[in-house]
Amino acid sequence: MAHHSAGDFSSGSGWLWNSAVWRKTWGDQRVLVLSLAALWAAFPWLYIWLSAQIEMPAFQNVLLKVIPADWQKLSGVPFSEVATYAGRVALAFVDPVVVLAATVWGITRGSDAVSGPLERGTMEMTLAAPVRRSAVFVTQALATTAAAALLCGILLASVWSVVAVGPWAGKVEPERFVPAAGNVFGLMVCMAGISACVSAADSHRWRTIGIMCGFYVAAILAKLVGRLSGPLGWIGYLSVLNAYEPQQLVGGGPEAWRLLGWYDGILLAIGLAAYAVGAVIFSRRDLPAPL
Numbered sequence: 001m002a003h004h005s006a007g008d009f010s011s012g013s014g015w016l017w018n019s020a021v022w023r024k025t026w027g028d029q030r031v032l033v034l035s036l037a038a039l040w041a042a043f044p045w046l047y048i049w050l051s052a053q054i055e056m057p058a059f060q061n062v063l064l065k066v067i068p069a070d071w072q073k074l075s076g077v078p079f080s081e082v083a084t085y086a087g088r089v090a091l092a093f094v095d096p097v098v099v100l101a102a103t104v105w106g107i108t109r110g111s112d113a114v115s116g117p118l119e120r121g122t123m124e125m126t127l128a129a130p131v132r133r134s135a136v137f138v139t140q141a142l143a144t145t146a147a148a149a150l151l152c153g154i155l156l157a158s159v160w161s162v163v164a165v166g167p168w169a170g171k172v173e174p175e176r177f178v179p180a181a182g183n184v185f186g187l188m189v190c191m192a193g194i195s196a197c198v199s200a201a202d203s204h205r206w207r208t209i210g211i212m213c214g215f216y217v218a219a220i221l222a223k224l225v226g227r228l229s230g231p232l233g234w235i236g237y238l239s240v241l242n243a244y245e246p247q248q249l250v251g252g253g254p255e256a257w258r259l260l261g262w263y264d265g266i267l268l269a270i271g272l273a274a275y276a277v278g279a280v281i282f283s284r285r286d287l288p289a290p291l
Contacts (some may be wrong), residue, residue, distance in 0.1 A: 021131055025143040028148065029109055033147050036101055040155040044057060045162045047092045052167035079282060085171040085251045089163060093180045093246035098155070102188045105151070107212045109144040110195020114282050115202040123287065137279045141196060148188040156181035179260040180246035186267035187244045191216075193271030193278070194240075200278035203288055243267050 005138050007092070033214045042179055060083040094099065117123035160174040169217070181231045194215065219239040227238015236242050243266040 106191025157164040179249035186264035193274035197278035
């Protein structure tokens with residue numbers, strides 16, 4: 001027999017600001033937040049230090065003369081823009097340490113919205129408190145989003161500091177990388193929202209993670225096909241990763257902010273819409289009885 005039938009909402013004064021739910025949610029993500037914070041605080045310094053070991057003329061020679069020009073389709077920007085100090089710093093934002101960490105954050109936290117607690121058997125205890133299902137879901141979404149903003153702030157602060165005082169101090173303005181960090185935030189919210197939506201309809205976290213891993217791989221392939229295949233270029237627009245282009249956002253000036261508004265507008269709209277759908281699904285679905 002299903003437990004908590006559709007339309008069963010626990011009521012009480014703690015509809016949203018239930019301190020117990022907030023403490024539990026932040027406690028659940030604390031280890032991952034601290035781990036990614038340490039990683040993103042250290043990574044830009046290590047990345048720029050290693051990159052600085054290759055002098056700019058040598059880097060430009062390899063990029064512009066050795067690598068085939070057709071590969072520019074994969075970079076998202078012309079190699080002539082990559083072969084600058086700003087372009088080389090921007091490569092950090094498309095490094096797997098940043099992209100995969102942002103994706104792992106979204107999938108890990110989003111999958112723990114509903115299917116995670118159901119699989120662990122803790123959702124029953126949470127809903128026993130005077131709090132609605134929608135409040136539990138919204139609290140998890142807000143905590144995930146707030147922590148994503150914090151992590152992107154740490155990443156930006158690290159990039160800013162190494163650009164300001166590191167090996168390339170004075171070569172490029174640190175404020176150029178604010179839009180790029182904003183694009184990382186958009187990706188994190190998008191992936192977390194989609195993951196939470198899938199989680200809201202599932203009862204097993206491992207299956208939610210598997211579905212999202214398949215979605216991420218499909219998004220990568222769609223973006224690659226869209227860039228490399230002329231006749232099938234439209235497939236690239238089916239990928240959410242098509243709106244993740246931090247390398248295009250380091251040029252500075254109004255154009256960078258205009259592009260950020262477009263890219264993050266897409267990512268945030270998808271993420272928030274997915275959160276909204278997930279909240280409706282979770283509020284109305286039947287939940288399995290705890291084993």
